[in-house]
Amino acid sequence: MKTAPILSLLALAVLATSCNETVSPELQSSSATSPTTSTTPVPPAEYYFKIANSSPVMLNYKLHKTGNLNSSAACEIRNTTGLSSDIFRGNQAANDITCYFDAEELSLYFNGFNYQIESSANTCDYVAHTPFSYYDGIPGDSSDTFTQVTCVGEANDGHVIGAAAIEGVNISSASGNAGCNEWVSESIASGTRVKFLNPNDASLCRYNTPSNGNCDIGVITVNEFVVTYTPPGDDPAAEPGGPNGVIVPRIVNCGGTIGSCVGGPIQEVKKYTPKKDVTVTEIYQTEINKESKIEYKMPSLVGKFSSNKRYANFRRDLASLQIDYVSGDDSAITYPTYKDAFGIAAFGKTYNSTLIDYYAGNKRMNGAEIVTAAALTAVSTPGNMYRSVPLAAEPFLGLVAKTSPFYTFYCLDNAFDVKARIRMVVRDWDRIFPTSADNEYISDIWRGVNSRQDNPNYVEVPGDDDQFIPFNDREDWDDQVPMTRTSGAYVSTSTEWIPVAGFFNSTMFSKD
Numbered sequence: 001m002k003t004a005p006i007l008s009l010l011a012l013a014v015l016a017t018s019c020n021e022t023v024s025p026e027l028q029s030s031s032a033t034s035p036t037t038s039t040t041p042v043p044p045a046e047y048y049f050k051i052a053n054s055s056p057v058m059l060n061y062k063l064h065k066t067g068n069l070n071s072s073a074a075c076e077i078r079n080t081t082g083l084s085s086d087i088f089r090g091n092q093a094a095n096d097i098t099c100y101f102d103a104e105e106l107s108l109y110f111n112g113f114n115y116q117i118e119s120s121a122n123t124c125d126y127v128a129h130t131p132f133s134y135y136d137g138i139p140g141d142s143s144d145t146f147t148q149v150t151c152v153g154e155a156n157d158g159h160v161i162g163a164a165a166i167e168g169v170n171i172s173s174a175s176g177n178a179g180c181n182e183w184v185s186e187s188i189a190s191g192t193r194v195k196f197l198n199p200n201d202a203s204l205c206r207y208n209t210p211s212n213g214n215c216d217i218g219v220i221t222v223n224e225f226v227v228t229y230t231p232p233g234d235d236p237a238a239e240p241g242g243p244n245g246v247i248v249p250r251i252v253n254c255g256g257t258i259g260s261c262v263g264g265p266i267q268e269v270k271k272y273t274p275k276k277d278v279t280v281t282e283i284y285q286t287e288i289n290k291e292s293k294i295e296y297k298m299p300s301l302v303g304k305f306s307s308n309k310r311y312a313n314f315r316r317d318l319a320s321l322q323i324d325y326v327s328g329d330d331s332a333i334t335y336p337t338y339k340d341a342f343g344i345a346a347f348g349k350t351y352n353s354t355l356i357d358y359y360a361g362n363k364r365m366n367g368a369e370i371v372t373a374a375a376l377t378a379v380s381t382p383g384n385m386y387r388s389v390p391l392a393a394e395p396f397l398g399l400v401a402k403t404s405p406f407y408t409f410y411c412l413d414n415a416f417d418v419k420a421r422i423r424m425v426v427r428d429w430d431r432i433f434p435t436s437a438d439n440e441y442i443s444d445i446w447r448g449v450n451s452r453q454d455n456p457n458y459v460e461v462p463g464d465d466d467q468f469i470p471f472n473d474r475e476d477w478d479d480q481v482p483m484t485r486t487s488g489a490y491v492s493t494s495t496e497w498i499p500v501a502g503f504f505n506s507t508m509f510s511k512d
Contacts, residue, residue, distance in 0.1 A: 049411040050076030054116040062102040066351040071437040075099035085417035112298040124411035135392040136263035137212025144387040145221040151180035205254035214256035278401040307475035312428040316443040317483035318356040322347040343446035366492040393503035428476040430455040
């Protein structure tokens with residue numbers, strides 16, 4: 001069925017910096033046309049809302065529901081009675097599903113992939129899609145107030161500048177008074193702060209870097225303390241005059257946006273605004289008595305990226321509440337109990353979408369914050385030289401703007417309430433698919449050298465140094481961000497998931 005674009009005047013106001021919901025008149029490929037004349041809706045024989053793999057068959061992609069006995073189950077919500085917000089809330093298990101889009105790593109890297117949103121006639125009043133997004137650099141806020149000491153004339157010859165060179169100016173620090181060309185932060189206590197040299201105003205914006213772009217939203221005040229030293233007169237016995245100065249203030253606006261550090265499939269959506277959006281939701285209105293089909297095409301990664309992280313949003317360590325890391329560290333992946341736990345069908349096949357959704361929103365499973373304001377204080381004054389507040393703790397975890405850890409699809413009613421929801425997880429397979437139903441497991445890492453989906457440590461020929469001998473040829477997020485977990489049984493108030501490298505570690509973020 002063809003779909004019709006929703007009028008732009010219905011565009012939604014942005015409710016938070018983490019979301020830019022827009023109404024799109026077009027997609028890369030869609031069957032949207034102008035609405036036909038209204039007629040009486042005719043109930044379909046069967047109601048469905050589904051996601052279909054529309055990639056070329058030769059790529060061998062597999063799209064199926066998560067869970068036990070679902071190795072070949074279609075990624076769909078289907079019944080003969082219809083969909084509604086009441087039904088969604090009353091039977092969420094049947095109307096709110098997750099699906100795996102499984103792709104062997106070279107096919108995904110070389111070709112990209114396509115998927116299609118489909119719904120039966122008179123089932124969804126609107127359909128919507130929020131693509132996967134993540135932080136590929138750390139955005140932040142460098143807002144601060146500094147005193148900059150600038151010496152003119154003979155003050156540059158090394159004369160000591162007293163803390164009271166001009167009334168009300170404090171240039172003391174833990175390492176002594178700031179001297180010529182030195183700076184101190186006014187937001188850090190004088191007994192704690194450390195003076196530093198700063199080459200120019202641009203370097204004050206700590207989150208504006210050549211590799212990540214300008215992700216700094218800071219506005220900085222600089223109180224330049226211009227000091228002039230009065231030398232003695234011609235009489236050698238005369239005492240020299242003391243330094244005196246004047247404060248010259250200025251504002252440094254970093255001018256960045258949080259969205260400048262965002263990557264992923266969000267950038268392939270037409271309504272994505274470069275350097276602005278953290279999430280984007282595209283909404284389409286359907287037509288009476290016609291099926292709806294809207295296709296998205298994700299292009300090849302060849303020549304642009306060296307890994308599959310841009311598309312593959314799967315993270316095994318953020319997929320289950322039950323799987324215990326034993327030692328609290330999966331980075332070496334040498335603990336049999338950790339690996340074997342994924343092979344226990346009772347919970348090794350149960351993908352928990354709430355865990356990564358909460359984690360991406362800086363929430364523990366009980367709703368409490370993961371990274372609190374108190375914890376942030378420890379990283380907001382590096383070296384006690386300046387104030388600097390990072391706004392993403394790791395690629396999936398934003399502090400003020402939540403990214404989308406899924407490809408999320410909605411079937412909506414006229415009141416903007418959800419009738420059905422599908423969340424899709426793209427998994428990068430290190431080896432060709434198994435002939436068994438192992439794709440039902442969250443991860444097959446428990447099979448060791450024989451694992452196909454997750455095989456990070458083994459090679460085809462031991463001792464061979466060829467670049468393509470490892471089974472894992474294209475990195476994914478499990479390789480980029482190994483995790484730790486609180487040992488023991490899951491407890492909503494105390495179990496924590498934390499990157500091995502710790503939060504705010506720039507090595508976890510990648511433009512790739």
